[in-house]
Amino acid sequence: MAPIPPGIRLLVSFNRDQWYRALTFMLTFLLYTSFHLSRKPISIVKSELHKNCSSVNELATASSSNQLLLQSPLHNDMDCSWKPFDKSNYKQLLGAMDYSFLCAYAVGMYLSGIIGERLPIRLYLTVGMLTSGLFTCLFGLGYIYNIHNLGFYIFVQVANGLVQTTGWPSVVTCIGNWFGKGRRGLIMGLWNSHTSVGNILGSLIAGYWVSTNWGMSFIVPGLIIAAMGVVCFFFLIEHPNDLNSVYAQSCSPGNNLPAKSRNGLNGHKELYLQYKEGKSQSYDTELLLPRDHGSVCMPVQQVVVVKSESEPSAISFMGALRIPGVIEFSLSLLFAKLVSYTFLFWLPLYITKAAHLDAKKAGELSTLFDVGGIVGGILAGVISDKLGMRATTCAIMLLLAAPTLYGFSMISEFGMGPTIAMLLVCGGLVNGPYALITTAVSADLGTHKSLKGNARALSTVTAIIDGTGSVGAALGPLLAGLLSSGGWDRVFYMLMISDFLALLLLLRLVANELTSGKSHPTSAVELKEH
Numbered sequence: 001m002a003p004i005p006p007g008i009r010l011l012v013s014f015n016r017d018q019w020y021r022a023l024t025f026m027l028t029f030l031l032y033t034s035f036h037l038s039r040k041p042i043s044i045v046k047s048e049l050h051k052n053c054s055s056v057n058e059l060a061t062a063s064s065s066n067q068l069l070l071q072s073p074l075h076n077d078m079d080c081s082w083k084p085f086d087k088s089n090y091k092q093l094l095g096a097m098d099y100s101f102l103c104a105y106a107v108g109m110y111l112s113g114i115i116g117e118r119l120p121i122r123l124y125l126t127v128g129m130l131t132s133g134l135f136t137c138l139f140g141l142g143y144i145y146n147i148h149n150l151g152f153y154i155f156v157q158v159a160n161g162l163v164q165t166t167g168w169p170s171v172v173t174c175i176g177n178w179f180g181k182g183r184r185g186l187i188m189g190l191w192n193s194h195t196s197v198g199n200i201l202g203s204l205i206a207g208y209w210v211s212t213n214w215g216m217s218f219i220v221p222g223l224i225i226a227a228m229g230v231v232c233f234f235f236l237i238e239h240p241n242d243l244n245s246v247y248a249q250s251c252s253p254g255n256n257l258p259a260k261s262r263n264g265l266n267g268h269k270e271l272y273l274q275y276k277e278g279k280s281q282s283y284d285t286e287l288l289l290p291r292d293h294g295s296v297c298m299p300v301q302q303v304v305v306v307k308s309e310s311e312p313s314a315i316s317f318m319g320a321l322r323i324p325g326v327i328e329f330s331l332s333l334l335f336a337k338l339v340s341y342t343f344l345f346w347l348p349l350y351i352t353k354a355a356h357l358d359a360k361k362a363g364e365l366s367t368l369f370d371v372g373g374i375v376g377g378i379l380a381g382v383i384s385d386k387l388g389m390r391a392t393t394c395a396i397m398l399l400l401a402a403p404t405l406y407g408f409s410m411i412s413e414f415g416m417g418p419t420i421a422m423l424l425v426c427g428g429l430v431n432g433p434y435a436l437i438t439t440a441v442s443a444d445l446g447t448h449k450s451l452k453g454n455a456r457a458l459s460t461v462t463a464i465i466d467g468t469g470s471v472g473a474a475l476g477p478l479l480a481g482l483l484s485s486g487g488w489d490r491v492f493y494m495l496m497i498s499d500f501l502a503l504l505l506l507l508r509l510v511a512n513e514l515t516s517g518k519s520h521p522t523s524a525v526e527l528k529e530h
Contacts, residue, residue, distance in 0.1 A: 043363075044202075102473045105162070105165055105474070211358065325441075368420055389513040
């Protein structure tokens with residue numbers, strides 16, 4: 001017989017459970033990548049909605065015939081800026097659009113986690129992605145149909161902000177169901193890079209059309225998130241126990257494997273087996289055993305059904321707030337997310353003004369901030385796993401981020417090289433704590449020992465933490481729009497103050513971690529795999 005190729009040996013070395021874990025990891029990664037991909041275009045298009053029209057005006061003055069070539073079938077050079085963003089208060093108007101989206105997102109997030117606990121996550125997420133794709137496309141259709149009504153764009157932003165709240169609690173709950181606490185910081189640090197990957201792809205896609213037809217900068221991402229919603233409907237597995245019914249049919253009593261179901265965590269059906277040796281194990285563990293031979297199940301010993309347990313109820317809002325650490329991390333995330341989302345929505349415009357680049361080049365350069373964010377998120381996860389101290393890891397990165405922001409505001413005036421370096425460093429230090437709190441910390445708190453195994457709290461806890469952070473995400477771009485009229489220095493001072501406030505809110509948790517020698521609220525013992 002010929003030897004088995006090394007690649008095939010690698011593939012068959014993974015059991016069925018590991019393949020489904022990998023599928024869930026990649027699918028939820030791509031799903032939330034599409035969410036951020038659809039949010040990014042507005043920051044790229046801002047510099048096109050209000051452009052520097054001095055060159056156009058000079059051309060118009062020099063032209064005796066006043067007949068200019070059309071840039072597109074709809075708009076000419078005299079329509080340099082897009083009404084109603086052609087006035088001197090354009091920064092406030094653009095900030096109002098950001099605020100509309102993010103305020104709706106913050107309010108909707110508190111409700112989304114509670115609703116998500118009570119509905120099938122796969123269907124809930126699918127509907128959210130399809131409707132988000134619709135509203136993202138509607139914004140782009142404003143260009144196609146020559147719409148200049150500010151109310152239209154604000155309505156679309158509010159509606160999109162509400163439906164996008166279906167995403168984060170859903171994907172964090174799924175990933176939390178499939179992965180234990182053993183290396184949660186590293187796994188979720190890698191997984192959370194979907195935020196930066198989505199921002200990068202969104203910047204590149206929007207930048208491709210921004211100077212010729214900015215409507216396509218929204219329509220294409222809208223179609224992508226809608227398409228991913230369809231993929232979600234067909235392939236997302238919310239919980240490992242959801243597979244039980246599939247394998248129970250193939251290993252039914254007629255196939256020598258009698259089994260009955262009982263209610264398990266999150267209301268999922270969970271099958272339990274009892275062997276003669278007296279060892280009981282869940283059907284999830286049984287799935288890992290190599291007992292499949294083609295389509296026939298191997299015979300097993302006598303099966304006895306374990307007594308059913310009552311289904312845990314969904315946790316209340318106040319009950320989630322009483323979990324140790326939820327309030328501190330939520331308020332800290334408010335200020336950390338304020339800084340991150342200010343960069344998300346205003347960095348391309350800042351680069352356009354400070355470095356005198358066009359919208360396309362500024363959008364491409366801004367992706368370096370997200371590249372740094374990928375590294376920062378992974379690094380924060382690895383360090384927190386190693387130390388067993390989530391709050392301390394966040395605090396150290398926040399402490400380094402504040403002076404780095406000041407350095408970026410100074411160095412960005414000294415050329416492209418220093419700007420690129422500082423974009424990478426700032427991205428890592430700003431997004432590191434933000435990524436850690438919204439992923440590993442949220443999952444730790446949502447499965448805290450005080451909940452006594454009630455995993456249904458994960459969606460609510462995640463929504464509370466990210467919803468509070470989204471309040472900061474709404475305030476940041478709005479304050480940036482107001483402060484930037486007096487100079488960009490004011491914006492950077494605001495960002496530095498926010499980082500220090502985020503740090504101060506974690507000091508009690510940091511002190512507890514350092515004095516006890518273990519993480520709080522998740523201890524080093526809890527971080528071991530169950």
